[in-house]
Amino acid sequence: MPKNQQILLDNRPTGEATASNFKLVTTDTPALEEGQVLVRHHFMSLDPYMRGRMNDAKSYAAPQPLGQVMQGGTVGEVVESRNAKYAVGDKVVGFGGWQEYSVVNADQVGALRKVDTTHVPLSHYLGAVGMPGVTAWYGLVKIIEPKAGQTVVVSAATGAVGSAFGALAKARGCRAVGIAGGPEKCKYAVDELGFDVCIDYRQHKDAASLSKALKDACPDGIDGYFENVGGMVLDAVLTRMNAFGRIALCGMIAGYDGQPLPMAYPQLLLTNRLMIQGFIVSEHMEVWPEALKELGMLVGTGKLRPRESVAQGLAAAPEAFLGLLKGKNFGKQVVKLI
Amino acid sequence: MPKNQQILLDNRPTGEATASNFKLVTTDTPALEEGQVLVRHHFMSLDPYMRGRMNDAKSYAAPQPLGQVMQGGTVGEVVESRNAKYAVGDKVVGFGGWQEYSVVNADQVGALRKVDTTHVPLSHYLGAVGMPGVTAWYGLVKIIEPKAGQTVVVSAATGAVGSAFGALAKARGCRAVGIAGGPEKCKYAVDELGFDVCIDYRQHKDAASLSKALKDACPDGIDGYFENVGGMVLDAVLTRMNAFGRIALCGMIAGYDGQPLPMAYPQLLLTNRLMIQGFIVSEHMEVWPEALKELGMLVGTGKLRPRESVAQGLAAAPEAFLGLLKGKNFGKQVVKLI
Numbered sequence: 160m161p162k163n164q165q166i167l168l169d170n171r172p173t174g175e176a177t178a179s180n181f182k183l184v185t186t187d188t189p190a191l192e193e194g195q196v197l198v199r200h201h202f203m204s205l206d207p208y209m210r211g212r213m214n215d216a217k218s219y220a221a222p223q224p225l226g227q228v229m230q231g232g233t234v235g236e237v238v239e240s241r242n243a244k245y246a247v248g249d250k251v252v253g254f255g256g257w258q259e260y261s262v263v264n265a266d267q268v269g270a271l272r273k274v275d276t277t278h279v280p281l282s283h284y285l286g287a288v289g290m291p292g293v294t295a296w297y298g299l300v301k302i303i304e305p306k307a308g309q310t311v312v313v314s315a316a317t318g319a320v321g322s323a324f325g326a327l328a329k330a331r332g333c334r335a336v337g338i339a340g341g342p343e344k345c346k347y348a349v350d351e352l353g354f355d356v357c358i359d360y361r362q363h364k365d366a367a368s369l370s371k372a373l374k375d376a377c378p379d380g381i382d383g384y385f386e387n388v389g390g391m392v393l394d395a396v397l398t399r400m401n402a403f404g405r406i407a408l409c410g411m412i413a414g415y416d417g418q419p420l421p422m423a424y425p426q427l428l429l430t431n432r433l434m435i436q437g438f439i440v441s442e443h444m445e446v447w448p449e450a451l452k453e454l455g456m457l458v459g460t461g462k463l464r465p466r467e468s469v470a471q472g473l474a475a476a477p478e479a480f481l482g483l484l485k486g487k488n489f490g491k492q493v494v495k496l497i
Numbered sequence: 498m499p500k501n502q503q504i505l506l507d508n509r510p511t512g513e514a515t516a517s518n519f520k521l522v523t524t525d526t527p528a529l530e531e532g533q534v535l536v537r538h539h540f541m542s543l544d545p546y547m548r549g550r551m552n553d554a555k556s557y558a559a560p561q562p563l564g565q566v567m568q569g570g571t572v573g574e575v576v577e578s579r580n581a582k583y584a585v586g587d588k589v590v591g592f593g594g595w596q597e598y599s600v601v602n603a604d605q606v607g608a609l610r611k612v613d614t615t616h617v618p619l620s621h622y623l624g625a626v627g628m629p630g631v632t633a634w635y636g637l638v639k640i641i642e643p644k645a646g647q648t649v650v651v652s653a654a655t656g657a658v659g660s661a662f663g664a665l666a667k668a669r670g671c672r673a674v675g676i677a678g679g680p681e682k683c684k685y686a687v688d689e690l691g692f693d694v695c696i697d698y699r700q701h702k703d704a705a706s707l708s709k710a711l712k713d714a715c716p717d718g719i720d721g722y723f724e725n726v727g728g729m730v731l732d733a734v735l736t737r738m739n740a741f742g743r744i745a746l747c748g749m750i751a752g753y754d755g756q757p758l759p760m761a762y763p764q765l766l767l768t769n770r771l772m773i774q775g776f777i778v779s780e781h782m783e784v785w786p787e788a789l790k791e792l793g794m795l796v797g798t799g800k801l802r803p804r805e806s807v808a809q810g811l812a813a814a815p816e817a818f819l820g821l822l823k824g825k826n827f828g829k830q831v832v833k834l835i
Contacts, residue, residue, distance in 0.1 A: 421759040
């Protein structure tokens, strides 16, 4: 059996997460039982939600257990099988965690999914044609429900969720406005991702300044907003929402280290009759087939060309993850393992 | 023609509203044109939303114009008619404003509605069987959508909206928990309005303390919340909301004087996948017939026994209104004019 490198959560962060919260270990892969397969991971996914699970706080998901392999999405190849439905060489998406190999009870619902890499590169099943893409799809289609011609805005626009959101919004005839950090990301959002405009939030010291930039970028106001960030960005967007606007609340990365992140003017929710809906895409499995079909088509036809930040090797995962939390990634953050 | 006493908005408040913002004048009632009726107001309604309109700020409704009669709901009797559909003696609900008489273009849609006072006292058409009652109905039925056995909470529980909310929630088999100011109101909420529990927010200095009281009052958590107040009360309720909870946002009286009213932990919207929806009942006229029918039945059968604070005479309106904004009223605030 091959040796398996793993990264465990060694201790919980107090405030900002650091590399010392993690621990790299090497173990043996166990022999397979009937029904199991051994997957060699080609890529593993790093996602902002993982930071929330590192805390021992009440949230939608149970905390990441201490001393165990960091949980997360993976794509790879079946290298050994004791399950009739899977053959050696099958490409699969799963939730294998921060390690090189995983043993999977492949009959468990949702544990493993075979994917076709003819038109879609394997790693994209962790991003645009995976959980982040479906997240964008659910927020746009099921919560914001935009009409053609309306203006929709997304924060973290060049990330895995944001870039899918832009392509999905353009496919529906919307004006798509992104918010991202830095001129390079903003240029990419417009030139490559198809956003009509992208605002560099780093040019703005406070919500009032960002609000002015949004006014220019959204001359007809904002009808829908997809929130990944929270804090100042949300405050600014709220001042530009049109009556009956709808907000899909998916992440508040600005508050993951536990700092307070108050919403300055909730009165705007009332005066503009806004709706805000928090959601977790894993609770809406019923939409995944429809969403993945559209996302696969967009990627396969080149209408969505997602960018990736690729860290090399398992040991690079903690630093890449901490960088993601600071917005240092550019596109979907993955770790390449082979 | 009778003389008509009126109260005008003389100048806009800076911060807290005061009696000096208003001005009492006496005018003549004009001769009727074809299609018009002259209504003598028996009662006029004082409502928190009027404070918002006194500001010259962007909001859902145009600001109350300066130098003109304060706008507001009224009930009264037709005393002169040049409209075939209305006869002298008809009891009517309208939007006559802070004055003793109004001349109404009775053919205009929504301007006037005849009401039956056999089972429902006339003044209640300004409260439980009027705009406040329908507001409670819309928030509960269309936004919160509770199931029998769920727990719903309302702030300002003994007010016109809150008391209707309690009766409507009990009629649907919910646990109804009120929040009100002072032991007398809380006792009334339980003894007369049928709330299961009522919490006196004045006993609590901060959101953490109120949150503890809510934990006791809502052992199964909170599934739906109807917000009239904002600020500390909303912060406390958010900490006790169950996953997938729904919040109808109807008023934020705590912020009407322009003070900041931040929401401390919007992250809770995400972690508990909550939905907040701001709304204005006048934008949902399609539900009024159904809502008024149920509310009329509840009042007619004694299942909803709304209490009123009655100020006497037009000149008493400004002080009664300012008292309402401070929670000095006990039940629906009206002004009796004859």
